Structure formats: structure tokens, C-alpha cells
Amino acid sequence: MAKKADKYALYLASVQDPEHEVWFFHRVFKKEFKRTPLVLREDFCGTAAVCYDWVKKSKEHRAIGVDIDPEPLNWGREHLAPLIKAKQLERVTLLQDDVRKVQGDKADMVGAQNFSFWCFKDRQTVTDYFRTAYANLKDEGIFLLDMMGGSETLEEDRKESSDKETEDGKKFEYVWEQERFDPITHDCRFHIHFKFRDGSRMKRAFTYEWRLWTIPEVREMLLEAGFGRVDVYWEDTGEDGEGNGNYRVRKHAESDPAWVSYMVAVKK
Numbered sequence: 001m002a003k004k005a006d007k008y009a010l011y012l013a014s015v016q017d018p019e020h021e022v023w024f025f026h027r028v029f030k031k032e033f034k035r036t037p038l039v040l041r042e043d044f045c046g047t048a049a050v051c052y053d054w055v056k057k058s059k060e061h062r063a064i065g066v067d068i069d070p071e072p073l074n075w076g077r078e079h080l081a082p083l084i085k086a087k088q089l090e091r092v093t094l095l096q097d098d099v100r101k102v103q104g105d106k107a108d109m110v111g112a113q114n115f116s117f118w119c120f121k122d123r124q125t126v127t128d129y130f131r132t133a134y135a136n137l138k139d140e141g142i143f144l145l146d147m148m149g150g151s152e153t154l155e156e157d158r159k160e161s162s163d164k165e166t167e168d169g170k171k172f173e174y175v176w177e178q179e180r181f182d183p184i185t186h187d188c189r190f191h192i193h194f195k196f197r198d199g200s201r202m203k204r205a206f207t208y209e210w211r212l213w214t215i216p217e218v219r220e221m222l223l224e225a226g227f228g229r230v231d232v233y234w235e236d237t238g239e240d241g242e243g244n245g246n247y248r249v250r251k252h253a254e255s256d257p258a259w260v261s262y263m264v265a266v267k268k
């Protein structure tokens with residue numbers, strides 16, 4: 001089963017919900033500017049799953065996806081592009097390039113999802129990237145990033161798994177491994193593995209060598225790069241004490257052993 005499996009399909013079924021991202025991007029932008037965002041730039045887009053969903057919103061929605069690696073871009077072209085209409089596809093532009101370049105049409109929103117900018121490990125590089133994101137936005141725009149943290153994120157040799165299912169109903173297990181965390185540099189090494197019902201495994205389908213950045217550091221760098229305000233969208237807690245999927249702007253939050261939040265930087 002592992003040999004036959006497609007790592008990008010498994011990734012999409014495990015960690016990405018493009019429809020929800022597109023909905024959330026609209027919610028955040030509309031709250032700020034009282035209008036609909038039309039042009040999205042998806043930095044570190046991978047398969048560009050969010051771009052392909054974005055252009056379904058209206059005839060005026062356009063998306064620019066940027067990724068340095070041709071492999072996920074081509075996977076998206078092969079597997080996701082055929083799922084939308086030809087007219088919608090005309091409004092998706094993919095750039096195989098470094099996100100640190102100012103290029104293409106300016107966007108209403110720039111998104112950098114799944115902690116991707118953590119591959120930049122020093123302050124100068126991150127701030128320069130944030131300046132680029134700022135320059136790639138129109139005069140009014142939103143830059144949206146996601147962040148994770150909490151005491152469990154700092155643990156080494158930690159594995160967490162959950163049961164998942166692909167679009168075509170194939171069950172598998174998703175495993176998130178935190179192999180290494182260096183408390184001095186905050187360098188970390190994380191892996192995604194997949195396990196199958198026949199006992200076969202796809203080990204290290206994805207490996208991330210990142211620096212674990214914190215919210216206050218990222219906020220300071222965003223402001224330094226020119227953004228006027230940075231909001232943190234923190235997840236509400238349900239009656240069971242777990243996150244309920246509803247994110248709201250919060251200035252303070254309770255300590256949590258494992259959290260994911262959004263940072264929203266406003267240009268206006």
C-alpha cells in the first residue's frame with residue numbers, strides 16, 4: 001500500500017483544508033476592509049491547492065501560487081487543475097520561484113501557510129521576506145501566516161498519530177514526528193510519515209528543517225517590515241476543553257501545550 005500511495009494526496013488529506021483556508025482568508029479581509037478580496041498570492045504554495053480553490057469563488061477571483069520546487073507544482077497541475085473549470089484555471093498563475101522576489105501582479109492577500117517561512121532561520125532573512133510580502137500587496141492588503149507552539153512543540157522524540165482517509169476512501173495513519181528541537185537555536189527537525197493497514201509505511205514522506213519562531217518575534221519582524229498592525233487569531237475552546245475551530249482576535253491567551261494560531265498583518 002505504501003508503494004502505491006501518493007504522498008501529496010495523503011498530505012492533502014491530512015494537513016490541508018483549502019476550502020476552509022479560502023473561507024477564513026475572506027472572513028479576515030472582509031472584517032478589515034469591508035469588501036471581498038479578489039487577488040490572492042499563495043507563497044510556499046506547494047501543490048497550490050488553495051489557489052485552485054480560491055478562483056472558484058467568483059469570475060473576478062485570481063490566484064498566484066509561488067513555490068521553488070517544481071514537483072508539488074506539477075502534482076497540482078496534474079491532480080488539482082483538472083478538478084476546476086477551464087475558465088477558472090485561466091485565473092491561476094503558478095510561479096516556480098523564490099518567494100523572496102517581488103514579482104507578478106500585486107495582491108489583496110498574501111498567504112504563507114503551514115509554517116513555511118520557518119525555513120528562514122535568521123531575523124534578517126525573515127524580515128526581508130516580510131518586506132517582499134508587503135511589496136507584493138496592493139496599498140490595502142493582508143498578509144496571513146500560521147503559527148504553532150506550546151510546550152509539546154518543544155519536545156524531542158515526540159510522535160503523534162491520527163487516522164485519516166483520502167478523497168477516494170482509502171484509510172491511513174498520519175504521523176507527525178518531532179525528532180529534534182534545539183533550545184539554544186530553536187532549530188527543529190520534524191517529519192511526516194504515513195502508515196497503512198497492511199503494515200507498510202511511507203517513512204519521512206516530508207521532512208522540515210525549521211527554526212521555531214514565536215508570536216512576539218514574528219510580530220516585531222512584521223512591524224519592522226512595514227505592516228501597520230498585526231492581529232493574532234487564537235482558537236476558542238469548546239466545552240470539552242479542546243479547540244473548537246473558531247478563531248478570534250485575542251490580545252492575550254491562556255498557556256496551551258499545543259496550539260495553532262493565525263497572524264494577520266495589515267497594510268493600509
Ligand SMILES: C[S@@+](CC[C@H](N)C(=O)[O-])C[C@H]1O[C@@H](n2cnc3c(N)ncnc32)[C@H](O)[C@@H]1O
Pocket residue numbers: 016043044045046047066067068069072097098099100112113114115116119
Ligand atoms: C510546508 S510546505 C507548505 C505547502 C503548502 N503551503 C501547505 O500549506 O501545505 C513548504 C513549501 O515551501 C516551498 N519552499 C521552501 N522554500 C521556498 C522558497 N524560498 N521560495 C518558494 N518556495 C519555497 C517548498 O518547496 C514547499 O513546497
